């Protein structure tokens with residue numbers, strides 16, 4: 001048994017991140033695009049894109065988020081210093097903001113992982129992920145249960161710290177923080193009851 005105390009990275013939330021009007025537009029967009037959502041794939045050491053359903057089960061919107069994507073990136077840019085500070089990281093110059101819209105439906109989950117590319121997966125990208133930000137939105141009242149973000153310690157064996165995926169909440173953490181999405185339960189599995197999110201990564205271009 002470890003005698004060392006566990007150590008967590010800093011992480012934090014911003015509630016009411018986009019406000020009622022913009023969060024309603026995100027929900028409207030997601031519901032209109034139901035037929036475009038596709039199973040999410042993961043990057044492994046051997047493949048840039050693979051689908052291992054024991055690691056991750058979720059859906060994502062593969063298209064361009066267009067105007068709402070621009071508005072989301074603008075909201076992140078406006079809050080960048082705060083986001084870096086909540087995650088205990090130094091802000092960087094010239095951040096690149098990557099966004100992906102996801103839907104967690106009945107039975108979806110994501111096992112413990114880090115978002116940072118490792119030595120084995122860095123070869124697939126010429127930028128590095130530093131800060132992870134996840135924005136949650138869904139129909140009120142919530143039609144799902146579970147789906148908490150579980151942040152694990154970077155040292156020690158303490159139980160993960162859970163963040164509820166509340167509507168219009170942004171959660172930020174360093175991309176090297178181990179984290180998981182706990183299983184989502186949606187009786188009847190209506191798409192309109194999904195736990196929607198925009199996954200966002202602040203990336204830095206690599207100089208070496």
Ligand SMILES: O=C(O)CCC(=O)C(=O)O
Nearest residue numbers: 110115134149181197199
């Ligand atoms: O949906 C979440 O709460 C986190 C998703 C996640 O960890 C990821 O997409 O890398």
Ligand SMILES: [Fe+2]
Nearest residue numbers: 113114115179
């Ligand atoms: Fe992640």
